[in-house]
Amino acid sequence: MSDKPTTTPKPARSAADKAEALAEKARKKSTMRQPPNDDPQGDLFIPWVCDATTKDDHSLMDVSPGRLSKNDPHKEGSKLRYELSDGFIEIAAGAYGMASIWDYDLVLMAMSQLAEAANQWRAGKAEKPSRTLSPLVSEILKFCRRDDGIRQYQEIEAALKRLVGTTVLIKRNVPTKKGRLIEMTEGQPLINSFKMAALSDKGRIIKVEMEIGKWIYEQIVEEEKPGILTVNPDYFLITGGIGRFIYRLARRTANKGTSEYSFKTLFERSGSTGDQKNFNRYLRQLIEANDLPEYALAERKGVDGPVLVMTYRAKTALERDEDE
Missing domain, CATH: 1.10.10.10 (Winged helix-like DNA-binding domain superfamily/Winged helix DNA-binding domain)
Incomplete structure (x- = not known):
């Protein structure tokens, strides 16, 4: 008689169980979050400025436009510096800290609205757009595929304060027609100014007025061939x-x-x-x-x-x- 303990074989997993296990594993390692309920984006694509500051292979899409962390605000005066083959890009924090790559979502929203307005103007269906945009905060949240809640409204207000104070300094060597190199230095904030309208009894902002930077406006509206790319809306996830x-x-x-x-x-x-x-x-x-x-x-x-x-x-x- 054998002294080995008897074991009950495990039941074979069904194909559905295996599929669910694989799906769970994929969810655990995914780098994407789930979209909010009543998500409006569908198959829309978002215009994105390409070479908005300089017309060559280096632009703000080649580097991070701000800090990568949500929790490290980079105090006033702190800087990110990117050395390039023909110069550098420097991003400096303002009084409220440095804008993050999530704050930059508001700039993308402004670019998208401006690009659509410029298209309508070129088609003769509307007046030439101004640099000032006035979206509802609920519209910003929908565009950026964020939930609509009190915390999100507070995040929008904080993002605007950081964006208006964060400046971008670009120094490049630009060739002239005669072959000489001219050192060009240009600086600008990520947005020029903002205003907020809030419900006085609740303190909850409902509408934002943003003045987009001249450098972005000229690239989208004034250029004969606007230098814009499109971005998959899942970027926000x-x-x-x-x-x-x-x-x-x-x-x-x-x-x-x-x-x-x-x-x-x-x-x-x-x-x-x-x-x-x-x-x-x-x-x-x-x-x-x-x-x-x-x-x-x-x-x-x-x-x-x-x-x-x-x-x-x-x-x-x-x-x-x-x-x-």
């Missing part, structure tokens, strides 16, 4: 600042193809206040989840260290079909 930075960079540089950057360069362009090791670890989490809008992420070995490969998903699907 990306939970991490680094993930948002990577999407913006991929949209700007990969477009409908592929672009590559070393982990070291990405760290330097991101404005991250952490160290390279932690930054690399988060990049690999993004690669594992591989759920950013539009772009597939992969890692390869480079001469000077790991390299991030960003590929437009439609191209990936096409190549897969060709292989089949």
